[in-house]
Amino acid sequence: xxxxxxxxxxxxxxxxxxxxxxxxxxxxxxxxxxxxxxxxxxxxxxxxxxxxxxxxxxxxxxxxxxxxxxxxxxxxxxxxxxxxxxxxxxxxxxxxxxxxxxxxxxxxxxxxxxxxxxxxxxxxxxxxxxxxxxxxxxxxxxxxxxxxxxxxxxxxxxxxxxxxxxxxxxxxxxxxxxxxxxxxxxxxxxxxxxxxxxxxxxxxxxxxxxxxxxxxxxxxxxxxxxxxxxxxxxxxxxxxxxxxxxxxxxxxxxxxxxxxxxxxxxxxxxxxxxxxxxxxx
Amino acid sequence: xxxxxxxxxxxxxxxxxxxxxxxxxxxxxxxxxxxxxxxxxxxxxxxxxxxxxxxxxxxxxxxxxxxxxxxxxxxxxxxxxxxxxxxxxxxxxxxxxxxxxxxxxxxxxxxxxxxxxxxxxxxxxxxxxxxxxxxxxxxxxxxxxxxxxxxxxxxxxxxxxxxxxxxxxxxxxxxxxxxxxxxxxxxxxxxxxxxxxxxxxxxxxxxxxxxxxxxxxxxxxxxxxxxxxxxxxxxxxxxxxxxxxxxxxxxxxxxxxxxxxxxxxxxxxxxx
Numbered sequence: 001x002x003x004x005x006x007x008x009x010x011x012x013x014x015x016x017x018x019x020x021x022x023x024x025x026x027x028x029x030x031x032x033x034x035x036x037x038x039x040x041x042x043x044x045x046x047x048x049x050x051x052x053x054x055x056x057x058x059x060x061x062x063x064x065x066x067x068x069x070x071x072x073x074x075x076x077x078x079x080x081x082x083x084x085x086x087x088x089x090x091x092x093x094x095x096x097x098x099x100x101x102x103x104x105x106x107x108x109x110x111x112x113x114x115x116x117x118x119x120x121x122x123x124x125x126x127x128x129x130x131x132x133x134x135x136x137x138x139x140x141x142x143x144x145x146x147x148x149x150x151x152x153x154x155x156x157x158x159x160x161x162x163x164x165x166x167x168x169x170x171x172x173x174x175x176x177x178x179x180x181x182x183x184x185x186x187x188x189x190x191x192x193x194x195x196x197x198x199x200x201x202x203x204x205x206x207x208x209x210x211x212x213x214x215x216x217x218x219x220x221x222x223x224x225x226x227x228x229x230x231x232x233x234x235x236x237x238x239x240x241x242x243x244x245x246x247x248x249x250x251x252x253x254x255x256x257x258x259x260x261x262x263x264x265x266x267x268x269x270x271x272x273x274x275x276x277x278x279x280x281x
Numbered sequence: 282x283x284x285x286x287x288x289x290x291x292x293x294x295x296x297x298x299x300x301x302x303x304x305x306x307x308x309x310x311x312x313x314x315x316x317x318x319x320x321x322x323x324x325x326x327x328x329x330x331x332x333x334x335x336x337x338x339x340x341x342x343x344x345x346x347x348x349x350x351x352x353x354x355x356x357x358x359x360x361x362x363x364x365x366x367x368x369x370x371x372x373x374x375x376x377x378x379x380x381x382x383x384x385x386x387x388x389x390x391x392x393x394x395x396x397x398x399x400x401x402x403x404x405x406x407x408x409x410x411x412x413x414x415x416x417x418x419x420x421x422x423x424x425x426x427x428x429x430x431x432x433x434x435x436x437x438x439x440x441x442x443x444x445x446x447x448x449x450x451x452x453x454x455x456x457x458x459x460x461x462x463x464x465x466x467x468x469x470x471x472x473x474x475x476x477x478x479x480x481x482x483x484x485x486x487x488x489x490x491x492x493x494x495x496x497x498x499x500x501x502x503x504x505x506x507x508x509x510x511x512x513x514x515x516x517x518x519x520x521x522x523x524x525x526x527x528x529x530x531x532x533x534x535x536x537x538x539x540x541x542x543x544x545x546x547x548x549x550x551x552x553x
Contacts, residue, residue, distance in 0.1 A: 001312055001313075001315070001316050004437075004439070008437065008438070008439060008459075157312075160308050160311070160312040163307075163308035164308060164309070167305045167306070167308065177353065178309070178351075178353075179309075179312050181352075181353075182439060186439055186442060186443070189442050190438060190439060190442065193438065193442075199447055202442070206442055213355075213359075213360070213444065215360065
């Protein structure tokens, strides 16, 4: 149906992310990472420094005393949020345009991505399970594959995908796999590799629909973040938002039903609180 | 695609491969044959089907079989069967066959090779002694094109991303341009052959382990029974058969018993 080589070629032709964001992602994924290394890296990137200071002093942090140094910004925000902001700054131009094949208007993918990233912040806030720093970035970029695959989805291909969904009751991802021999999640993983992001981020993006196959907590967290992002979007549009957490995922994360219930409104409140931070990037 | 052309393709697939295409699968046939028609510069599915109708089984017929057959696969697919092999089945078989130091394996729907190579990588990692045994590993598929790809052992980045841990990639593959090639010492341990499960089988040795995952689902009950009867004759006492998670021998062949290990069902011959 589509030329896989061409698809891969286009994924590999995307402009790179800023070097400092990539280096930061590698640094933060390293268990031996030291705060000084993160501070040094940001301090040498003027644009990133300004973004960090602005974010650390944003409305979300307004109750605290203003910060004026990179070190204080990193301490206040945490390395994972610092990484998410650095990646978000580089990735926003890719996530902003409309993607008609996925019925995404201008800015829709960006808003969904930010909601997913914020959902991981809420998970961390819940304090019921560990949220590795890579989860924020994986959640932010989980649907980046739609950017490339969307270019190949002609009306004829979309009609076949709809038929696969109707006849065989397949989800979007499985219909893509059946008909195209690739899906947007795999393409997203490929893009993350092209951007030289750490393997756990690649895994989180690649397996966000089938986290059991990724065998890494980042996959489970990204999947959950995607679900919560949909809840947030539905709630903001006045629809009834609800999430269904697959039992095996809840078991792997040790996520209790009550914790899952608390997570959604927490994430919604967090999103309302911090979206200005991301939207200002 | 006209209903007559759809019926023709369904009948052709049933007679050549026993694959049953139910009504409603027009979208699947159309999407796959459209791609083939374009690749073959035939312009339309009508012309492609006309060619199939016109002559005896030839190269184009094989291409249609290849296009219509699902080749979906990945490295270490579903993980649990591999855990069961590692923790229970292989240690048991090694103890059972220690005297003869001989083990025979067969993957019956090997597609582009990810499953047999996954098994081999696991053997190398956890049971290196087995590689010094008389290890016979045959992998077959109905499509010549995918068998050739499996034999070449070369995979794109997209393919290695599907289930292959980075550690295994680094240890067992060599990067060549944009692709990853399995190391030669592993590649040559598997005998990849073309074989149609519903036609004459190759002469396979008595088998200790048979992998036939996610293929019986495409067949009629009668075809499933025929295949299981052939497997029964090949499987050695103490040997195991692995089917896909949605497949079973239940109500098809009473000579097998189910053994549940690590969230996976294996089948073996009933004693006596």
